[in-house]
Amino acid sequence: MSAQAGVTLYARLGGFDAIAAVADDLLHRLMSDSQLGRFWAQRGEDGIRREKQSLIDFLCADGGGHLYYTGRDMVTSHKGMGITAKEGLGDLPAPRAGDPRQVSGS
Numbered sequence: 001m002s003a004q005a006g007v008t009l010y011a012r013l014g015g016f017d018a019i020a021a022v023a024d025d026l027l028h029r030l031m032s033d034s035q036l037g038r039f040w041a042q043r044g045e046d047g048i049r050r051e052k053q054s055l056i057d058f059l060c061a062d063g064g065g066h067l068y069y070t071g072r073d074m075v076t077s078h079k080g081m082g083i084t085a086k087e088g089l090g091d092l093p094a095p096r097a098g099d100p101r102q103v104s105g106s
């Protein structure tokens with residue numbers, strides 16, 4: 001049995017601060033992406049801050065962290081936005097070279 005057994009994904013990713021940094025970076029990259037930026041084009045600052053906090057809570061809770069996600073489920077919150085299959089997160093631009101938050105391995 002490996003030393004990682006029983007350790008939550010939340011802990012392995014580095015806990016709240018690391019996940020918050022990833023969420024912050026991800027949202028900035030999504031918003032500045034030439035194809036995906038349209039989803040945030042007309043949104044106010046407060047709504048974006050709230051969305052970022054929801055994303056952090058969701059990722060922490062889903063990874064086994066001690067947070068409680070109070071947002072909507074993923075189908076409900078994205079339904080009707082017109083996100084195409086090709087626009088999935090797999091098509092996001094690669095993290096900047098040398099970015100310390102870049103996840104290596106799997």
Ligand code: HEM
Nearest residue numbers: 036039040051054055058071072073077078083087088089
């Ligand atoms: C290209 C893919 C995606 C796009 C364009 C997108 C876009 C958005 C937008 C515009 C909102 C705000 C909705 C609103 O306030 O009414 C939102 C909410 C949210 N998204 Fe995404 N999203 C994407 C993928 C994802 C993925 C993969 C996750 C999870 C890992 C995620 C997690 C969330 C969460 C937790 C919220 C907040 C839900 C709530 O407020 O109740 N999104 N997304």
